[in-house]
Amino acid sequence: MTGNSEDLVIIDVRSAAEFESLHIRGSYNVPLPLLSEHTGTLAERLGGSVVLVCQSGVRAEQARGHLAGAGVERAMVLNGGVPAFAAAGGEVVRGAQRWSLERQVRMAAGTLVVAGLAGGRFVSPKVRFLAGGIGAGLAFSAATNTCAMGQVLAKMPWNKTAAEPTAQSAIGQLPASR
Incomplete structure (x- = not known):
């Protein structure tokens, strides 16, 4: 500015x-x-x-x-x-x-949901709870305007300088x- x-x-x-x-x-x-x-x-x-x-x-x-x-x-x-x-x-x-943290969160959440659904189909139906847990976490994130997954990803080695x-x-x- x-x-x-x-x-x-x-x-x-x-x-x-x-x-x-x-x-x-x-x-x-x-x-x-x-x-x-x-x-x-x-x-x-x-x-x-x-x-x-x-x-x-x-x-x-x-x-x-x-x-x-x-x-x-x-x-x-x-x-x-x-x-x-x-x-x-x-x-x-x-x-x-x-990648921005928001993009990393979208990638991680999407990947975990797909893994939960695929695991539920091919490994055990209980693995579907992973997808449900991620969905619940995203809803909580929106309701509280916070992001626990973003906080965790921010601590990853590729996000450090x-x-x-x-x-x-x-x-x-x-x-x-x-």
Whole structure:
């Protein structure tokens, strides 16, 4: 993002691997688990307007809720996330390409459902419970706006980078409030 708003801070709450793949130039990576755990410290550091971004807006909205609870009222969520910003011609930095966590969740869920149905047909009817369990998990995920499968996949080796931020490095990189 460009412009004359010096107090605008863009915080990307995606994983370090997602951030490394594509991020808004000038944004800061504070993954949602770190932000959630250290909201108070982060809130003390923020002074002006905050724009929260992620892949689609879901994690950014969760981050906005955490910050609002810590007194940061000027936090906004970028609708459509980083991909929408890039598609609109915004200035982004591209790195090593990986599948987004949302795409990985769809692939894992779909594969497990097919495996459950095939296993139920060829191995044991009880294997169909796998497909039912995945369906129930997806429904719960939609109802609660959380994703346990995404959290698990984020910890997989292919989603890790050498520069996974710590609380100190993630929050310390932000400009001090004025």
